[in-house]
Amino acid sequence: MKCESCDNEATVHDTLLREGAWVEVHFCEACAAKQGIAQPGASLNDLLTNFVLPQIAGEAAKRPKPAKARTPVCAECGFTFEQFRQAGLFGCPSCYTAFESLLLPLLERAHEGAMQHVGKVPKRITEAASGKESVNGARALAERRERLEREKLLRRQLDDAVKSEQYELAAKFRDQLQRLLDSSRAADPSRNA
C-alpha cells in the first residue's frame, strides 16, 4: 500500500477523526511524522527521536526502526488502544489517562486544535478548588495548561520550520521543546507516560 502523501510504501496505519467521522489513513513514516501521527505506544518524545529529529539532522536513512508497536492497556478496565480504534469509544473514564499521549493528537484534530477543557465545571470541583489545598491545585492546573499551550505552539513552529527547510530555526525550536518537555516531566510526573 502506498503512502497518501507521497509514493513511498505506507507503514503507519492509523484511524483519525476527520469532520466527526473515523477514517483510515496510511502514511510512510516520514509523512506520518509530519502529520503528527504516532506509532502505537510512541510518546511525543519517541516521535521526535524517531522521526522528526533525524530528519532535521539529515539522517533519515540511518534512523533506528521504531520499537515493535505495543498496544497500551487501561489498567482500570483492561481496554486496549487497539480496541478503542475499532470501537471508536473508550472503555471507561480512566482510559483518557491511560491513552493520553496517543489521544492528544486525535483530540487536537477533532476539536480545532484544542487540548484543554474550558467551560462548565461541576460544583464539587470548583468547591474543592476553593479550599486551601486546592488553590495550589488550581495554580498547578494553570501552569500545566500554559505548558501545554507552549508545547503545542513549539510543535507547530518546529513543523513549519522543517517544512520550509529552515533547519537552523528548527533546531532552535527543537531544543526549546526538549527543554520544555524535560521540565514538564520534572514538574508533572503524571505526564511521564
Place this chain on the structure above:
Amino acid sequence: MAGRKNNPAPEPDPQGGNPDSGSGSERDPRAGGIPNGGTLGGAGTLAEWLTNGGEACDVVLSSRVRLARNLAGHLFVHRAAKDERERVLQTCRDWILGANVCDRIMWVDLHESPQLDRNLLVERHLISKQHAKGKPAGSGGAVSPAADEPRAVAISIPDERLSIMVNEEDHLRIQMMHAGLSLEECWKHVSAIDDKLEAGLDYAFSPKLGYLTACPTNVGTGMRMSVMLHLPALKVTGEIEKVKRAATDMNLAVRGFYGEGSDAIGDLYQISNQTTLGKPEGAVLTELQDSIIPEVIQYERHARNTLLSKRRAALDDQVFRALGALTHARLIAADEAMQLLSLVRLGVVLGIIPNLSVQAVNTLFLLVQPAHLQRVLGKEMDQEHRRIGRAAMIRERLTK
C-alpha cells in the same frame, strides 16, 4: 444530599398505576404514559416545540441543547455488562426522579417497552434511534438481545421539553428542546437541570479534558447545540449547498430531520456544533445564536422573497400542486408526504395558503411518521395500509 429523596413520581398517578412500571402503553396518557399520538390534537398533550411558534418560527422549528455525562467509577455503557448497566440505571433513576428537575416527569424503561412505543419516542425526538434499538452488552455479561439491555428515558410532561436518556452511548444524555430559535433558554434550562443532577451523581470529569464521554468527539463540554431549520427556498434556488459547505468549514454539522444519516426530508435541516473541547458553552451559543443561525435565516428569507417577487407563478403552482396532492391522494408514503408538507408550510408562512396554521403543518410532519400514524389510527398496519391510512388522515386534517 443523599437524604433528599422525594416521592419518585412528583405527580400522584390518578389512575393508580405504578408510574415506574415499564411500558407506558397501558397507562392513561394523562397520568404520564407515553405521549399518545391519538390525543395529539387535544389541548395540553402536544409537545411544546410544535404548539408554540417561538422566535423566527417561519424558518426555525426548534432548538435543542444536549449534555453528555457519565458516572465516575463505572465502565462506559457499551463496555458494561447487564448487571452494571442495571446498577447505573438504578442510581440514575433514584436521583432523577427525586431531584425535582421539573414539575412532572415520566419514566420509561425502554427494555420493557414495545417497539412501537420506542419508535414513537424517536419520532418525537425524545430518544435516539440507537437508544430505541439498544446496544449489545460488553464482554463478561450474559448474552441478551440489544433491545433487552437496561436503559430508559425520563421526559418532562406535558411539555416534553426535557428528556434524559439513561444508558445510551453515555450514562446520561440530558436534552432540552424549545420551540423556535431559543438556544439560550435551552442552555440555561438544561444547565440548571445538570446542576441538580450533579448534586447527587458523581460525574466523570477531568480538569484538563472536561466531562469524560465514551467517544472523544464529545469530550470537554459534552454539549451539542442544534437548531432545526426549514429551508425550502434555499433548496429550490440550489443555494442550500453553499450553506452546507459554509457550515462544514465552520466545523458545524448539517443533518436531516432525524439526525445522522437521515436525508433532509421535508427540507428540514439540523445545524449543530461539533467542537466540544477548548470552547466554552457560551462561545458556542453566541456563535450559533447571534451569528450563524440568524445569517442562515436571513438567507432563507431572502430566497423566499426572491421567489415571491420574481417567480411568483411558479411558486404558487408548486405550493398548490402540493396542497392538491395532499388533499386528494389515496396512497401516500411518509417521505412523499413530508416533501409535499414542506411546500405547503412554505405557502402558509408566505400567506399563499390562507386558513391553515403553521402549527397544523408542523404537527402533520410528526403525524405522518409510521409510529405516530399507527398510534393515531389505533392499530398496527402493514405498509400499504399505512399509506392508505396516512392519505386519509392528511385529507381529513387539511380539509376540515
